Amino acid sequence: MSHQSHSTHESASSSTARRGTDGPTRRRTLAGFGLLAGSSVAVSACGSGGDSSSDTSDIDPNNPVDIAAASDVPEGGAIKVSSDGVTAVVAQPSPGQYKAYSSSCTHQGCSVTVQDTTITCPCHSSTFSIQDGSVQGGPAPKPLPQYKVTVDGGRITLS
Numbered sequence: 390m391s392h393q394s395h396s397t398h399e400s401a402s403s404s405t406a407r408r409g410t411d412g413p414t415r416r417r418t419l420a421g422f423g424l425l426a427g428s429s430v431a432v433s434a435c436g437s438g439g440d441s442s443s444d445t446s447d448i449d450p451n452n453p454v455d456i457a458a459a460s461d462v463p464e465g466g467a468i469k470v471s472s473d474g475v476t477a478v479v480a481q482p483s484p485g486q487y488k489a490y491s492s493s494c495t496h497q498g499c500s501v502t503v504q505d506t507t508i509t510c511p512c513h514s515s516t517f518s519i520q521d522g523s524v525q526g527g528p529a530p531k532p533l534p535q536y537k538v539t540v541d542g543g544r545i546t547l548s
């Protein structure tokens with residue numbers, strides 16, 4: 390029976406670094422030194438300080454929000470309603486015509502209220518029209534954003 394001794398002899402190609410011992414098997418050394426090329430990560434912080442338009446009541450167009458019954462909205466008036474995390478001012482400026490606006494004031498984002506036929510902001514007294522959300526007075530810089538209104542089966546849906 391011949392016992393085959395399998396000796397792994399790797400021939401060292403470089404004889405520059407000679408060690409005193411002629412090791413029987415030369416282990417492959419994994420040189421795991423990866424030189425990290427100077428990666429200078431420059432974090433550029435844009436100092437953009439300014440108006441923070443905090444309009445958090447965006448509605449996913451694919452998920453319309455059933456917000457109110459059409460019969461709840463007075464003719465020539467408006468109501469403030471909430472549903473599914475959305476708060477809106479729903480108005481009926483003229484019979485059968487419905488509009489809906491974001492409840493976030495365009496000045497600094499306070500929640501507006503409805504007083505009679507006017508949308509009012511309690512923070513700095515901006516007022517908005519129920520006709521189209523336009524600014525009627527106060528520091529608000531622009532009209533209230535409008536939602537798309539769909540009336541179906543007596544329900545008002547926003548998208």
Ligand code: FES
Nearest residue numbers: 494496497510513
């Ligand atoms: S936040 Fe509405 S008027 Fe200032």
